[in-house]
Amino acid sequence: MDTKGSSLLPEGAKARLVYLSLKDEIADGRLADGDNLPGEQRLAETFGVSRVTVRRALDALSADGLIERRVGSGTVVRANGFGKKPVAMDFTTLMPQLVEMGQSTTARLLSFSYGPAPDFVARAMKLGADEKVQIATRVRSADDRPFSHLTTYVPETIARNYSEHDLATTPLFKLLERSGVHIGDAQQSVSATLAGPEVAEALEVAVGSALLSLRRVVRDETGKGVEYLSALYRPDMFRLEMALTRVGSGSSRHWEPAIGKTEADVA
Amino acid sequence: MDTKGSSLLPEGAKARLVYLSLKDEIADGRLADGDNLPGEQRLAETFGVSRVTVRRALDALSADGLIERRVGSGTVVRANGFGKKPVAMDFTTLMPQLVEMGQSTTARLLSFSYGPAPDFVARAMKLGADEKVQIATRVRSADDRPFSHLTTYVPETIARNYSEHDLATTPLFKLLERSGVHIGDAQQSVSATLAGPEVAEALEVAVGSALLSLRRVVRDETGKGVEYLSALYRPDMFRLEMALTRVGSGSSRHWEPAIGKTEADVA
DNA sequence: CCGACCTGTATTATGCATAATACAAATCTG
DNA sequence: CAGATTTGTATTATGCATAATACAGGTCGG
Numbered sequence: 001m002d003t004k005g006s007s008l009l010p011e012g013a014k015a016r017l018v019y020l021s022l023k024d025e026i027a028d029g030r031l032a033d034g035d036n037l038p039g040e041q042r043l044a045e046t047f048g049v050s051r052v053t054v055r056r057a058l059d060a061l062s063a064d065g066l067i068e069r070r071v072g073s074g075t076v077v078r079a080n081g082f083g084k085k086p087v088a089m090d091f092t093t094l095m096p097q098l099v100e101m102g103q104s105t106t107a108r109l110l111s112f113s114y115g116p117a118p119d120f121v122a123r124a125m126k127l128g129a130d131e132k133v134q135i136a137t138r139v140r141s142a143d144d145r146p147f148s149h150l151t152t153y154v155p156e157t158i159a160r161n162y163s164e165h166d167l168a169t170t171p172l173f174k175l176l177e178r179s180g181v182h183i184g185d186a187q188q189s190v191s192a193t194l195a196g197p198e199v200a201e202a203l204e205v206a207v208g209s210a211l212l213s214l215r216r217v218v219r220d221e222t223g224k225g226v227e228y229l230s231a232l233y234r235p236d237m238f239r240l241e242m243a244l245t246r247v248g249s250g251s252s253r254h255w256e257p258a259i260g261k262t263e264a265d266v267a
Numbered sequence: 268m269d270t271k272g273s274s275l276l277p278e279g280a281k282a283r284l285v286y287l288s289l290k291d292e293i294a295d296g297r298l299a300d301g302d303n304l305p306g307e308q309r310l311a312e313t314f315g316v317s318r319v320t321v322r323r324a325l326d327a328l329s330a331d332g333l334i335e336r337r338v339g340s341g342t343v344v345r346a347n348g349f350g351k352k353p354v355a356m357d358f359t360t361l362m363p364q365l366v367e368m369g370q371s372t373t374a375r376l377l378s379f380s381y382g383p384a385p386d387f388v389a390r391a392m393k394l395g396a397d398e399k400v401q402i403a404t405r406v407r408s409a410d411d412r413p414f415s416h417l418t419t420y421v422p423e424t425i426a427r428n429y430s431e432h433d434l435a436t437t438p439l440f441k442l443l444e445r446s447g448v449h450i451g452d453a454q455q456s457v458s459a460t461l462a463g464p465e466v467a468e469a470l471e472v473a474v475g476s477a478l479l480s481l482r483r484v485v486r487d488e489t490g491k492g493v494e495y496l497s498a499l500y501r502p503d504m505f506r507l508e509m510a511l512t513r514v515g516s517g518s519s520r521h522w523e524p525a526i527g528k529t530e531a532d533v534a
Numbered sequence: 535c536c537g538a539c540c541t542g543t544a545t546t547a548t549g550c551a552t553a554a555t556a557c558a559a560a561t562c563t564g
Numbered sequence: 565c566a567g568a569t570t571t572g573t574a575t576t577a578t579g580c581a582t583a584a585t586a587c588a589g590g591t592c593g594g
Contacts, residue, residue: 012551013278017461017475024460029387039570047464050553071571072561091358091457091509092524118296119346183513185525190507192459192479196291197284207284210477212459213502240457242358246450257359257524258452279581306540317583338541339591
């Protein structure tokens with residue numbers, strides 16, 4: 001019952017890639033539980049590596065309990081290790097949907113400090129030159145399995161209104177509005193990045209794993225930034241979801257978000 | 268000039284680790300623009316590797332335009348490299364915003380066939396058991412630089428209404444509606460994944476790069492799937508963006524998408 | 535102006551990842 | 565049963581990442 005994540009990831013570049021690729025395919029369902037994957041020779045050709053290299057990747061997957069190898073028969077996917085449905089967050093409401101399995105999330109504070117805002121933060125938040133911000137990094141876990149790594153920047157004048165302890169327990173929105181901030185609008189953008197060493201350790205993934213990256217700037221009614229969020233999510237445990245409806249008619253027909261209609265069966 | 272994306276991330280395990288570490292520190296501002304980082308010998312000791320290894324990491328960072336090396340003086344951070352504006356797509360309207368640079372996108376058809384739908388596609392689209400689909404893969408480029416890799420699945424009965432040539436020139440939406448399909452709603456989810464060999468080649472990135480992954484199921488008014496899209500985007504050239512507004516009052520205060528208000532200056 | 539520190543370059547040596555190949559044992563299929 | 569395919573295992577060879585070291589040439593501060 002260990003399933004300690006990627007305790008034994010292949011050192012070599014190629015083997016690691018095969019390992020991560022297959023793990024990804026299993027994680028998002030392209031390789032479903034019970035499927036038996038191509039033979040080692042076949043995989044070697046597909047990835048353009050030798051069979052030895054494929055084997056090293058499969059060794060790691062096997063150690064993770066994600067596959068089961070049978071001599072003569074082949075290798076089948078044992079996706080039970082991943083069986084837990086990922087946490088989904090509705091992109092429009094910003095609310096995680098954890099209800100499904102009675103999941104409860106916990107937050108752990110990794111670092112906490114006050115200091116000058118990094119350039120790109122100051123620019124996005126339209127802060128004054130030397131304005132200081134609170135910089136907090138925390139990791140959220142569901143069922144003791146970390147799925148998101150969050151770094152927030154909040155202007156010091158606002159951040160002084162709540163404590164370090166508040167941050168570990170209460171969503172930042174609540175804290176902001178409780179501090180008298182009138183939230184106006186937000187702008188978020190999504191991309192992808194690779195897991196660096198520190199983040200990898202915090203999220204218990206292999207260095208070089210793919211992560212979903214989200215940046216959000218929240219402004220108050222005057223247009224001044226009150227929160228800058230830089231979030232990294234484990235793709236195997238987290239998804240951004242969104243429902244759209246086609247409305248209008250003729251040439252003005254267009255898409256419109258259907259809030260709260262997220263269905264979980266897309267993947 | 269060239270700035271060929273992150274095509275050259277170090278092969279070796281240690282060098283890559285140093286590379287990712289430093290890139291992370293630059294990305295989140297711990298190493299700000301203009302800072303000059305420790306000497307190569309110093310870095311080598313810090314990371315517990317040889318100077319040669321550090322150099323390989325720095326070579327990659329330099330190729331990414333993130334640092335600038337000066338003989339005798341030292342190495343300084345050039346965080347501007349993150350500033351190159353990528354193609355942005357509004358998550359709510361599904362419309363790419365290319366106007367900024369007069370970019371025009373072109374599409375290239377990589378493969379095209381009819382066959383049985385993969386399991387996860389059939390499940391998501393609620394297709395009949397042996398229902399065949401058209402499977403098309405194409406790559407979109409802006410200024411001859413590929414940024415997205417799209418695979419679409421469309422039920423054969425619908426797909427027969429347009430030609431292979433149509434697919435390379437006209438957005439799929441148009442084709443569907445022209446085929447008499449009444450589009451009802453869509454469900455999309457976003458995640459991240461690693462670039463496999465084929466995709467890496469098509470997108471001209473290194474194998475093992477992080478890619479933004481988007482899946483979308485479009486249904487008609489009866490709820491039957493008419494399109495399944497699996498898209499992969501280069502994060503250095505593409506972003507999903509979305510603007511939100513805080514509306515309502517009191518306890519019913521919540522977020523709502525602000526369509527068409529995307530601002531480009533978040534990153 | 536001199537010494538300290540920096541990047542650039544070269545050399546040699548070692549270990550590990552990878553490739554290529556062959557064969558054994560188990561399993562499935564016709 | 566026979567042949568094909570699979571995983572398991574072993575062997576050998578090669579290339580590359582890394583380490584350790586040395587030195588040349590530029591830059592900066594005292």
